[in-house]
Amino acid sequence: MNSLISTITPCYNTAREYLCRLIDSIINQSYTNLEIVLVDDGSTDETGKILDEYMAKDKRVVVVHKKNGGEQSARNAGLYKATGEYLFFTDSDDEIPQNAIETLYSKMQGKVDFVFGSYFFFFCNGSPSRISGCTREIATPAEIAHDVFFENHLYGIREVIFPCDGKLYRHSIIRENNLSFDESIHLEGCAIFVVQYLSYCRKVFNVIVPTYIYYKYDISQRFQATQNAYPDAFLMVEDLFKPYFGLLADIMPAEQKFIYQYLSNNLIRLLVRGAMYENEFRDFERAMMQCINSDFLINAVSHYKRERKNDSIFIPFAIKHRWGYLLIRLLRKRAKKLSRTARCAEHISMNYFSNIKTTDAKGSAQ
Numbered sequence: 001m002n003s004l005i006s007t008i009t010p011c012y013n014t015a016r017e018y019l020c021r022l023i024d025s026i027i028n029q030s031y032t033n034l035e036i037v038l039v040d041d042g043s044t045d046e047t048g049k050i051l052d053e054y055m056a057k058d059k060r061v062v063v064v065h066k067k068n069g070g071e072q073s074a075r076n077a078g079l080y081k082a083t084g085e086y087l088f089f090t091d092s093d094d095e096i097p098q099n100a101i102e103t104l105y106s107k108m109q110g111k112v113d114f115v116f117g118s119y120f121f122f123f124c125n126g127s128p129s130r131i132s133g134c135t136r137e138i139a140t141p142a143e144i145a146h147d148v149f150f151e152n153h154l155y156g157i158r159e160v161i162f163p164c165d166g167k168l169y170r171h172s173i174i175r176e177n178n179l180s181f182d183e184s185i186h187l188e189g190c191a192i193f194v195v196q197y198l199s200y201c202r203k204v205f206n207v208i209v210p211t212y213i214y215y216k217y218d219i220s221q222r223f224q225a226t227q228n229a230y231p232d233a234f235l236m237v238e239d240l241f242k243p244y245f246g247l248l249a250d251i252m253p254a255e256q257k258f259i260y261q262y263l264s265n266n267l268i269r270l271l272v273r274g275a276m277y278e279n280e281f282r283d284f285e286r287a288m289m290q291c292i293n294s295d296f297l298i299n300a301v302s303h304y305k306r307e308r309k310n311d312s313i314f315i316p317f318a319i320k321h322r323w324g325y326l327l328i329r330l331l332r333k334r335a336k337k338l339s340r341t342a343r344c345a346e347h348i349s350m351n352y353f354s355n356i357k358t359t360d361a362k363g364s365a366q
Contacts, residue, residue, distance in 0.1 A: 006035040006084030010074030011092040018093035031102035042068025072181035087169045095213040104168040113201035116167040117211030132159040145247035164190035166212025195243040234270035260303035275335035292322040
């Protein structure tokens with residue numbers, strides 16, 4: 001008999017058109033032994049009513065109504081409610097191909113603990129659609145971590161492995177290791193959950209074909225996290241990449257140096273970006289101080305290498321020597337200078353995150 005699979009979808013003020021499209025795509029899956037958990041995260045529109053309508057029509061649908069707590073909170077509520085042997089996450093305004101769950105489930109055998117596929121990106125502004133994925137089929141967590149750092153493909157592993165959506169998880173691994181979504185993290189909280197789960201896996205299987213359809217909306221259509229500045233993005237450099245670094249096996253000194261340079265260069269870009277949005281922080285100086293209290297980031301910055309002539313040499317120097325107040329002064333000065341130029345947005349863009357799907361705030365308020 002086929003195993004019960006629980007799908008978990010956080011929902012917050014999702015337009016009927018998008019929400020019904022997503023739920024219908026789950027209900028109409030070729031794999032039918034499903035528990036469809038829909039979490040209403042304190043919606044103020046008709047979202048909750050729509051979910052209840054589906055529950056009245058299909059006995060597989062389970063609806064959870066809760067006070068608004070953000071997308072990670074809603075996912076955790078779904079985790080608590082789900083009873084399936086396997087779990088599958090979605091956002092509330094996307095879609096899944098009709099055979100997606102069946103395709104993933106067919107490869108969840110033996111020592112395989114994690115199955116994922118490619119992503120199909122549909123751009124609602126008329127831009128050409130595209131598929132993101134990777135070519136490695138069977139892998140260990142260490143091999144996945146290696147690809148995260150060293151794969152050069154713009155639409156490759158990072159764009160499909162970081163999101164929690166469109167993948168199949170063993171519920172037992174999540175329960176036995178008390179895994180959950182960190183509700184304090186607004187950016188890439190789901191990516192941190194994925195790497196935590198990955199650290200307990202024996203084997204990973206990539207089915208190659210698309211198992212998730214991700215809709216990219218204009219801001220006039222629907223708010224998405226990828227349209228937000230996220231000035232505190234630098235805080236997730238350690239939270240996300242340190243676990244992947246820990247998964248690497250038999251890493252060569254030259255590879256370690258490359259990773260540290262990769263992280264340090266982009267950490268500094270994100271710190272400058274944070275300084276440009278200083279007024280959005282509850283405590284800007286305290287947030288910046290977190291960087292100089294991290295041995296992992298200090299090690300990374302010790303390998304800093306300038307990419308452009310006008311890149312600062314003093315900011316990494318201040319981080320490396322843990323001179324917090326000098327760091328803050330330098331960041332403010334740098335941010336002020338960049339703010340004067342028309343090119344500042346491009347110069348400090350989160351270009352190494354540009355191929356990473358950010359899901360937070362997309363289906364739920366933060």
